[in-house]
Amino acid sequence: MVLLDGKKVSNDIKDEIKAEVDKMKANGEKVPHLAAVIVGDDGASLTYVGSKVRACERVGFESTMVRMKHTTSEIELLQKIKELNENDAIDGFIIQLPLPPQINTQKVLMAVDPSKDVDGFHPENFGRMALDMSTFIPATPFGILELLERYDVDTKGKHTVVIGRSHIVGRPMSILMSRRGWPGNSTVTLTHSNTKNITQIISQADIVISALGVPNFLKAEMVRDDAVIIDVGITRVEDEDAPKGYRIVGDVDFENVSKKASFITPVPGGVGPMTIAMLLKNTLLAREQRAN
Ligand code: GUN
Numbered sequence: 001m002v003l004l005d006g007k008k009v010s011n012d013i014k015d016e017i018k019a020e021v022d023k024m025k026a027n028g029e030k031v032p033h034l035a036a037v038i039v040g041d042d043g044a045s046l047t048y049v050g051s052k053v054r055a056c057e058r059v060g061f062e063s064t065m066v067r068m069k070h071t072t073s074e075i076e077l078l079q080k081i082k083e084l085n086e087n088d089a090i091d092g093f094i095i096q097l098p099l100p101p102q103i104n105t106q107k108v109l110m111a112v113d114p115s116k117d118v119d120g121f122h123p124e125n126f127g128r129m130a131l132d133m134s135t136f137i138p139a140t141p142f143g144i145l146e147l148l149e150r151y152d153v154d155t156k157g158k159h160t161v162v163i164g165r166s167h168i169v170g171r172p173m174s175i176l177m178s179r180r181g182w183p184g185n186s187t188v189t190l191t192h193s194n195t196k197n198i199t200q201i202i203s204q205a206d207i208v209i210s211a212l213g214v215p216n217f218l219k220a221e222m223v224r225d226d227a228v229i230i231d232v233g234i235t236r237v238e239d240e241d242a243p244k245g246y247r248i249v250g251d252v253d254f255e256n257v258s259k260k261a262s263f264i265t266p267v268p269g270g271v272g273p274m275t276i277a278m279l280l281k282n283t284l285l286a287r288e289q290r291a292n
Contacts, residue, residue, distance in 0.1 A: 001258055004147045004230070004265040010273035013146070014059050017280050021060035024287075032287035033062035034118065034279070035084055035093035039077060039103065040070035044236065045096050052094075055276045061283060064090070074103045078111050085113040092118030092136075092286035094279070097168070115289065118282040121167070130175050136282045141173045143274025144209065144230055148183040153207075153228055153263055160186035161205035163198075163218075163251070169211040169232050177207075210251040220256035229257055229264040232271050248272075 021031050034056050036049045049065060056063035066080060077095075084093045093116055099105050114124040120136035128135035137145070148155060160177045164170035174190040177183070186207065191198050202208060202222050210218055211232035223229065233251030250267030258264050265271055 001261055002151060002263045004151055004263050004270060006143070006147060006265060006271055006274040007269040009147060009150050010143075010277035012150075013274075013277040013281065014055065017277075017284055018059040020284060025060065029291065030287070031060055031062060032091050032280075032283045033064070033089055034283045035064040035066060035090050036096060037066040037068065037077070037080060037084070037093065038096045039068045039072050040100050042098075045098075049096050051276055052279060055280055056283075059280055061280065062089075070100050072100070072103070074107065077103055077108055081108065081111045085111075085116060090116065091290055092116045092283045094119045116286060118279060118286055120172075120282070126167075126172070129172060132179055136285065137176070137278075138168060138172045139278040139282065140169050140211075140232060140271060140275045141176050142278040142281070143271055144173065144232075145176060145183050146278060147230075147265065147271070147274055148228075151263060153183065155183045155207065156185040158186050158206035158228075159189070159204055160207040160209065161189045161191060161202055162209045162211070163191050163202070164211035164213070164232075165190055165192040166211060170209075173209055173211070177209075212251045214251055215249040216251070216253045218252040218257060220253065220260055223257060223260055225260055226262040227260065229261045230271065231265050231267050233267060234272060 024031050036052055038045055038049045053063045053065050084090050095108055109121045112122055114122045117125050118136055120138040125135045129137055162170050162174045170190060174188045177186040178188045189201055191201055199222055203224060205227060207228040208223060209230040213233055213235055215235045215237060229252055231250040231252040235249050236246040237249045239247045248268050254266060
């Protein structure tokens with residue numbers, strides 16, 4: 001079994017990005033600037049955005065965190081997005097999801113200038129991704145592709161089963177794994193809450209990408225010998241013994257599934273850190289595109 005070490009790979013990527021930023025600085029060029037908008041005070045979202053801002057500091061990017069109260073109206077958020085679109089200092093920005101119920105997420109994501117949409121959530125960018133055109137690929141699926149590539153995982157002709165059809169992970173992942181090239185060229189089954197015989201389908205998978213959010217859903221007896229297991233689950237589970245009072249648990253029963261897998265991502269330290277590294281990569285790309 002080979003551990004797909006997202007913590008190590010994400011640190012390698014950050015070092016690579018930092019080297020690029022150092023070159024930009026030495027040449028007197030503007031460094032990338034990422035802004036993150038967070039509406040409300042959901043603990044998990046604040047933690048994620050905090051990690052994104054810290055990662056910017058580590059690689060030498062500028063960053064701006066925009067905090068808006070949970071009662072923010074859609075009009076107020078759209079106004080903030082307009083400001084960020086028009087602000088030449090900002091190369092890319094993200095709107096942390098989920099948004100409070102009074103705000104229409106689709107409307108908000110469509111208001112982001114596609115050239116600054118480093119999350120790759122705008123329909124224009126999502127469409128470009130589906131059509132094999134160059135674009136910002138959503139950070140979590142992009143991170144999974146990067147892990148498969150850096151560990152030289154064979155995906156051609158393999159049966160990839162994606163669990164979960166979210167717009168952020170499952171849906172784009174299913175498209176990316178079926179694209180021409182590598183990592184890709186897989187035969188993809190996208191499963192979700194209405195899928196019949198899901199355990200039978202999973203048992204036929206060469207590659208399982210689980211983005212369900214149900215702790216320890218995937219058990220050893222459900223997967224084939226030598227399957228590649230990608231665990232996107234990050235559920236907070238109460239734990240009195242943990243320093244923060246909770247720990248992060250994946251979708252996969254790691255202890256037992258890892259005995260059967262050929263490659264597997266741990267939680268934490270697998271896909272999670274990759275997401276942040278790829279957001280930085282998209283922001284660097286956004287800066288380079290604005291400079292040209
Ligand atoms: N919420 C959960 N994942 C993400 C992400 O990748 N980007 C944003 N903006 N919000 C999220």
